[in-house]
Amino acid sequence: MSEDLPDGEVPPRPRRRGPARRFGTLALVVLVALCGVTLLLGFLNKDRCTGPEYDKLGRSGPDYDKRSKQDVCYSDIQFLWIGRDIDRHVFPYVDGALTPDGQPVGGVVEYPVLTGVIIWASALFANTDAQFLLYSALVLAPFGLLTAWFLGKLSRWRALLWAIGPPLVLYAFHNWELPVVACAVAAVYVVHRGWGKRGVDRPLLTRATAAAVLLGLGFAFKVYPAIFVLPLMLYVLTGGRGGREATRKVPDWLAACQIALTALITAVVVNVPFALAGFEGWKASFTFQLQRKADITTNSIWFWGLRPYSDPDNKPVQDLIGVLSPTLMLVSFVIACALGWRRYVKEGTYPWVAVSAAMLCGFLLLHKVHSPQYTLWLVPMFVLLRIRWGWILAYFLADLAMGIGIFRWYYEIFYGKHGGIYDGLAAQAVMVGVWGRAVLLVGLFYAFLVARSTVDDDPLAEGTGEPPGRRSALAT
Incomplete structure (x- = not known):
């Protein structure tokens, strides 16, 4: 019970609980x-x-x-x-193609178009x-x-x-990786903080549409931000924080569709000029990745988990991986979105960042390629979601084992003196990296889904349980 105040005295203004100030x-x-x-x-x-x-x-x-x-x-x-005509300053995609054995030539690089432009621009001088x-x-x-x-x-x-x-x-x-990570993080920033003087006072649909543009641009850098569009759609569909930000009565299907369409149009607008200028070269960047096999360079559970049958020349097994990998990734995305919905029903706010982080874990775990630098995609999620520090430390250690061990292992294979391909400390470090990250990604999938946000303006960040205000009609 509050104490009585002297006549005429104004009660002190409650201090903001968040530490942003x-x-x-x-x-x-x-x-x-x-x-x-x-x-x-x-x-x-x-x-x-x-x-x-x-x-x-x-x-x-x-x-x-x-x-x-x-x-x-x-x-x-x-x-x-050397090998992609970068040294010859050839503008990417326009005159390129894949050789019969699947190698890019004529300016093709194995990355989406905005990354290709950055590569070309960086090499100009x-x-x-x-x-x-x-x-x-x-x-x-x-x-x-x-x-x-x-x-x-x-x-x-x-x-x-x-x-x-x-x-x-x-x-x-x-x-x-840095441009695509910036796009993904900027999308979160725009949704939760807005931009300019009005900031977060802008309507949710306006902020989310701008974020969808950023995610579409992210697709044109390195693809993976596209998977965040679905959780963002569900966040908009359910009216944002506590269901209180909807411009129409929730569920707002029209607004959710606008988010998907915006991201799609952005990706198309960026890619169409390259497709028109040189369709074969543009297509080759996607074809190269689709045809890539799970081999010693991919560091994925598919290559190591199916040894010795996962040799690149074992076509039936490689074809099986080509089917299982995307199928299981999609299953993991559905599971993440569904569990996010269960949390929404309990709390009133769809946890789109947490679901995006879980989907990213599914992608990293189940994709047939898991390059070491993909860790940079995951680190912002460690920042944005309040998970236990043990998860983060363990992942950094497993990543160090992979990031250092993989190249020392390649050196031992091609230049070193060893008793066998799996002998030595470097080979063991690679195993720690591959399987350590895999186990941690499974755990992080769940840890992210139940984690609270660290974003200042998110009502759930203060650990108060159900956010204030009316509950969404979808959550009742």
Whole structure:
């Protein structure tokens, strides 16, 4: 019971429970600066593989291939300088195709079109693989810094998991992941914080539509943000926070369809010019990934779980993997969305970020390719959702085992002296990486689905149970 106040005295204004007020501009600057230092360390780590001499194609020497594996400084950026006409400054996709044995030629790169454009732009003024790595880092780094800024605004100091985490050192410039991660995180930011002066006061449909554009752009970088469109649709369908943000009586099917259509149109608009300019080259980037086999380079449970039958030349098994992998991924997506719905019925808010994180776990676990740098996709989910620190530490350790062990293992296979392909510490580290990540992804699938958000303006972030306000008609 509150105490009586003297006549005329105004009761004090309740303090905001969320800690966003304590995370000011200076803290955000420090966070982004720390991320900059980590990105610099990431570049220096990869730059160890460049030079000191170069051949006529601009390839580092001596012994680039051996050194990149032995010293664990390999990056796809430096490696792909040769073999995709990047060194010849050919604009991607337009004149390209796949060779009969499935190799890209004529400017085709095995990535969606916006990543291809970034690759081409980064190589414009480069004459060696070292220059290409440097210019690529300069192009990619702002996306990493922007991601740190978004995460800081959303989750405060927890964003240090991104800004100074080991994965950023290992993989920031291993491949071209930073733009797509920035798109995915920006979509969460726009939904929960809006933009400009009006910020979160903008209608939910307006914010979610802008987020759908970002997810469509993410598809044009590296595909995976497209899977977040479905949870976002369900969030809009159910009226957002507590069902209180719907512009119409929930369920708002029209608004949910608008989100899907916006993401689709965005992806189509970005891809159509390339398809018109060179259909075979554009199609080749997708065909290459569809035809890719589960082999020693994919690091997936499919290759290791089906040994020795998963050899690339075993067509029946590879065809089976080609069916099981996408089918089981879709099943995992359905399960994640359904469990998210059960939580919505209990709490009144559809946990779209938690469901997106669980779907990402299903993708990483069940896709036939699990490249080490995909960890960068998962780290923002560690920031945005309040899971136990043990999960995060365990995943970082398993990832370190994979990120370091895989290249040392390749070195042992091709250049080392060992008794067998599975002998030695490096081979064991790879096994820890493959199966450790797999087990953790299964656990994280559930941990994410029950986790509370760390986003400031999410009523569930304060751990108060059911959000205030009226419950959605769908939840009654």
